[in-house]
Structure formats: C-alpha cells, structure tokens
Amino acid sequence: MLITALSLVAPLAGLSGPSDTLADRLDFYGDMRVRAEGNFADGNGPDRHRGRLRFRLGAKLGVSEHLSAEVRVISTSGDANNPHWDMGSGDDGFNGSDMAFDRLNLSWSCEDVYTAKVGRFGHGFASNPVYGELLWDGDVQPAGLSYKYSPKGLGLDLRLAGYVVDEFKNGADANMTGAQANWNGDLAGVGLQLSSALYSWSSMNGAAGWDDSSPQGSDMGARFRIWDSILAATVAEGENGKAVISGQYIQNTNGDEGEDTAWAVGAKYGTSKKTGAWNVFATLYDMEANAVFGPVAQDDTPVSGTGNGDGMEGVIAGVNYWPSDDLNLRVWALTSEFDDATQDRSRLRIDLNLGF
Secondary structure, three states: OHHHHHHHHHHHHHHOOOOOOHHHHEEEEEEEEEEEEEEEOOOOOOOEEEEEEEEEEEEEEEOOOOEEEEEEEEEEOOEOOEOOEEOOOOOOOOOOOEEEEEEEEEEEEEOOOEEEEEEEOOOOOOOOOOOOOOOOOOOOOOEEEEEEEOOOOOOEEEEEEEEEEEOOOOOOOEEEEEEEEEEEEEEOOEEEEEEEEEEEEEOOOOOOOOOOEOOOOOEOOOOEEEEEEEEEEEEEEEOOEEEEEEEEEEEEOOOOOOOOEEEEEEEEEEOOOOOOOEEEEEEEEEEOOOOOOHHHOOOOOOOOOOOOOOOEEEEEEEEEEEEEOOEEEEEEEEEEEOOOHHHOEEEEEEEEEEEO
C-alpha cells in the first residue's frame, strides 16, 4: 500500500537536481505500540481489560529544494481517534487489522519561514507540553490546507488551517477554520510558551451523521467556536532534565447552552528520547459538556471527549522511561469523574512504544 502511494508521487522526483538520487531524498519512518489496558468501573459495572496494538509506517520524499511529499499508512479500527487493533477482535477473534492511509500531502517550505501544506496531514497547532490532546486527539489527521509563518529571531509564529470535515452533496460542506498565534521566549531566566488559538466549526448539522449527537453525547445543535489559550513555563533545567508547568483554558464562545468552558493545569519533570531518560507528568482537568468539539477531542480518559454529556473532571498522570533511544515504556493512570458518582471510571495503561 505504501509502495503504491509512493509510485504515484515518484514522477515528481524529476523536479529535483540531477545530482540527487531517489534514495538520497526518500526517508522512511514509523512506530509500533503494544498496550495493556485496564478499565475499571469503580463498582459501577463490570471492569474491562484488553491488549491493543498500533502500527504506523510513513515516507517523506524531497521533491525539490522547497517541495516535499508525505505518505503514511496506519492500523485502523474505523475510528479516527482510535487506530488501535484490539487483541481478540473480529468475528472469530483471530482477524487481522485493516490498514488505511492517514497522511497523504504535499508541503512547500521556504527557509523555515513559510510552510504550506495541502492534503491530509497532522494537525499543526502548538499544544500543551504536559498533556496536549484535550482539544485535539493526536491520532486525528485532518484534510485540507494549512499555513505557518515563522519570522526569524522573534520567537513568534502564526498558523492558519482550513479543514474539510464532511463533503455534503445536498448542502454546505462541514468545515473547520482556525488560527493560532504563538510566542516562545525567555523572561528572567524562565522559558515561556504562550499560545492562543481560535477554532470555528461550520455547517455541522447533517455532517457525518452528527445531526443529533456526537460520539461523546454533546448536542450537535450547539455551535462550536472554540478559543484555546496555553501558558507553559520551564522553571528549572539541569543535568536531570527540566521542570515544566502549564495551564490551559478553553471556551466555546458560541456555546449558548452553557457548559462551555474547560481548564487544565499540569507539570512534567525529566528528560526524554535517549537511553536511560525518564520523566513524570500529571495533569488535573475539568471540562464542561460543550467545551470542545467531541469527535476530534481526546479519547485517552475512560470516558472520552467531555464525558457522558454533562462534563467531567479528573487526573491524567504517569511516568516514561527509555531503555534505549527508540524504545519507550509508559505507565499511566487516568480518571473520569462526574457529579453522579455512579458514572465514575478509571483506567490504567502500560505502553511499549518502538520508533524507527
């Protein structure tokens, strides 16, 4: 599948200089995950335990000095938020996983100042450095256009995005338009990240079967124009790593029904991505029912999105360890707590991630 896709863009290779071979300009990358997961109903029903697998393989081709192409295939369950293959899934328990393209794009970049993409690609907005998926799940790969402007020497950048959510033949297409401004700098020896973004979801009624409700239960009759603000500070950095604290505030400014805000505070300490590295992290969150657009929001917590339609709060915490540069072991715990305690859930995950 990946080779077939590469063959479609291979003719573009002729745009590059004659001294460059295809092998010089082709870069493969990928990762795989083995997960053990325990889901606990906290006395409110049966517990569930399962093993899960994920595989991704991609390739980037340098077409010319400024133009590149990317293709990626991934294991899939039919849910954009969840590309994992459950052990024992299928009609007889022994079925294999389907594979699908989740990235296929062209990217134009000029001196790392201007970057534009078209196709299907990773969501390009900056996120919370402690836990960054409350608003947008990292597994969700949008399709459309994106643009980033990063003037040199200022620590500033501007990011724009226009995504097609659903091509609707009998009416206006459902879409998302967004913009984000970021500043990264230093103040009195403290490294700072300040990010502010606006996401506007349009023509959602009738899109992708979301007329009545999202998978998380949020009323799709509610309008979604979401303002997301992040402040993060690196307060200490030394031989044993760095300490980062962060705060995030989210508001659905079109949430006429109320229940439209969310916040998170967190901290992380340690190093990463080298042999012997480790870090610990924790985030405390509180999300009201219509604070985020459920179909693209996180699904890590035991009840995904913003919960069961009434909003939820909880904790996401864990530890990472790298036995080698490319191998990561993560143990983490997550909770979903509601006003009605009979709906509370908790989750424990052990992930082994191998990158290559």
